Amino acid sequence: MTSLVEMPEHILDKVIGHSNFKDVLSLRQVCRDFRNFIDNSKDSKLPDSKFVKIEISCMKDEIISKIEDSDDSSHEIEYSKTKNSRKYQEKKTMFKNSNIVDVVVRDLEWILKFQKSTFEEVSFYLDDIENQNDTSIHTKLNNIINASGRKIKTTELSISTGDKSPIIQMLQFADPETLKIIQFFSMDDSIQLELGGIARMEQWKKAKELKCDFRVVNWQVDDISHFSKITIAMNSISARDLDFLRKAFLTSSKAKRWFFEMRMFNENQEILRLWGPAFDIENSRQWYFRMKDSEKEEDDSDDSVGSEDSDDSDDSDYFEEASREVLRIVVFQEDHFEQHYHIRFNTFELRAVPDGAIVHNYNGN
Amino acid sequence: MSSTEQGTSSAAPAEPTTAPESAAAPEVPESFYYVHGKDKVVHKVSAGALQHSALIHGMISNLGYTEEQAKANPFPFENIDGDILQMVVDWCNQHKGKPTPPEDTNLPKQKEKLFDLVLAVNYLEIKELLTYCCKQVAMMVKGKSPEEIREIWMIPTDAEDEAAEKEAKKRAGKEAAGETAAAAGDAK
Known part of the structure; x- marks a missing residue:
């Protein structure tokens, strides 16, 4: 009988092409001929693992990797640093001679080798602060990503860490062509993050949404004004920067919702001078500004077009006007925390603007 | 001659499928060619059915045989077992002039036959059938552990090797x- 091992290469290629990624990994373990064959196969010939989400959590004693399949099933692999072992379902493997972080990275490398579709979300949770050195997971992962030239294709990249040093390196893991949402979660409130270097990265420049609860320092308005949605923490902001942001929002066709959280805001007088009188409700001050043009509404809201078509010409102006969006800026001080301010920019329906509030014209300043 | 009987009997089920085609193009009379495998049993196959095989198609397109010449010179495929060649001929007849469906469920389930079929089909360059066969092999691997795969396909472990x-x-x-x-x- 002819053995599978003796098949011509292009036939094995076809067999692999019709197998799923788990079967290929099983085949790889069958014998060294298959292993060599699969290891030397081009990525394009391998099947897509079609995973949707990956979450890597590095704790003091263990690393847990959670992988979600496109059919909503999920896999959890536990790597114990103390026992140097890997546990997946009922199967436990001991590694006598390998560093367990190497095992994690090797497994990840396989997952990435088979991933052709874009992940919805890739998240890293780094809680092993004392271990941030050359043997840490992000450094090793960085090495394999650089060696393979294969960036992680994901829509969302989320990094939770108590140490800002791995952030730049980890942001580089993501393929800038697919990355839309960047999330940085700080596990230590005292850490400040300098945006300078990060904001020059292609991944940052091409992303659409940002959530960063590290307090950012040394940043420029231009660093963040390309995002459509922003949630960011900072120490404070000057009236001048805030006005730059307002202008950027009004002229941007993408800006939707920007949220700034800060400890200090002493620029009320200057802002009132720049923006004119505010509409005050409880502990918030609100300003409304007309957008530069109506492109934004035409792009996003079909309702206004519909009402325009169906109504008399006299009414259509009214409807068009009412469904128009304006920029609302709210400066809010938390009651109970003196050092806690929010400034929120968002698009707002003109018809919902409260009575008594002034809608400032675009060219007001 | 028992071999021709075998040949016509295998070609017989293909007759109904040839009818509509010849009705559509009545001016071209169908030509037949003859093939045999290791067992020397000769199969009579229409040129239309043989189109599936890039190898045979290449051979006959240059020959310009008459019916008699074709009959006198069957193509010898000494490297293909008789029963495997029979399967190939049957498949070609069944799929003559038809677009091939995305799945083919009539492939042999026994792995020995399947592997021999893969090699024969590969040699004869029948692209679609090769795809089905490779899918079938992939199906047989599906969900199996490395140990099971080794056992099914009789692959020695590295240590044994x-x-x-x-x-x-x-x-x-x-x-x-x-x-x-x-x-x-x-x-x-």
Whole structure:
């Protein structure tokens, strides 16, 4: 009988092409001929693992990797640093001679080798602060990503860490062509993050949404004004920067919702001078500004077009006007925390603007 | 001649499928060619059915055989077992002039036959059938552990493989030593 091992290469290629990624990994373990064959196969010939989400959590004693399949099933692999072992379902493997972080990275490398579709979300949770050195997971992962030239294709990249040093390196893991949402979660409130270097990265420049609860320092308005949605923490902001942001929002066709959280805001007088009188409700001050043009509404809201078509010409102006969006800026001080301010920019329906509030014209300043 | 009987009987189920095609293009009379495998049993197959095989198609397009010449010169495929060639011929007849469906469920489930079929189809360059066969092989691997795959396809483990290699090397070494000894004996 002819053995599978003796098949011509292009036939094995076809067999692999019709197998799923788990079967290929099983085949790889069958014998060294298959292993060599699969290891030397081009990525394009391998099947897509079609995973949707990956979450890597590095704790003091263990690393847990959670992988979600496109059919909503999920896999959890536990790597114990103390026992140097890997546990997946009922199967436990001991590694006598390998560093367990190497095992994690090797497994990840396989997952990435088979991933052709874009992940919805890739998240890293780094809680092993004392271990941030050359043997840490992000450094090793960085090495394999650089060696393979294969960036992680994901829509969302989320990094939770108590140490800002791995952030730049980890942001580089993501393929800038697919990355839309960047999330940085700080596990230590005292850490400040300098945006300078990060904001020059292609991944940052091409992303659409940002959530960063590290307090950012040394940043420029231009660093963040390309995002459509922003949630960011900072120490404070000057009236001048805030006005730059307002202008950027009004002229941007993408800006939707920007949220700034800060400890200090002493620029009320200057802002009132720049923006004119505010509409005050409880502990918030609100300003409304007309957008530069109506492109934004035409792009996003079909309702206004519909009402325009169906109504008399006299009414259509009214409807068009009412469904128009304006920029609302709210400066809010938390009651109970003196050092806690929010400034929120968002698009707002003109018809919902409260009575008594002034809608400032675009060219007001 | 028993072989021609075999050939016509295998071609017979294909007759109904040829009818609409010849109705659509009545001016071209269908030509037939003959093939045989290792068992020398000759199969009569229409040129239309043989179109599936890039290899045979290439051969006949240059020949310009008459019916008699074709009959007198069946294509010999000594490397293909008779029953496997029969399967191939049946498949070609069934799928003559038709777009091939995305799945083919009539492939052999026994792995020995399937592998021989893969090799024959590969040799004859029947693209679609090769795709089905490879899908079928992939199906047989699906969900199996490395141990199970090894068992099903009779693949030795690396350790066994290495042992066999060592053994072969040893034997080769001994034979070489024997030869030199014999050569030395001759020299005397």
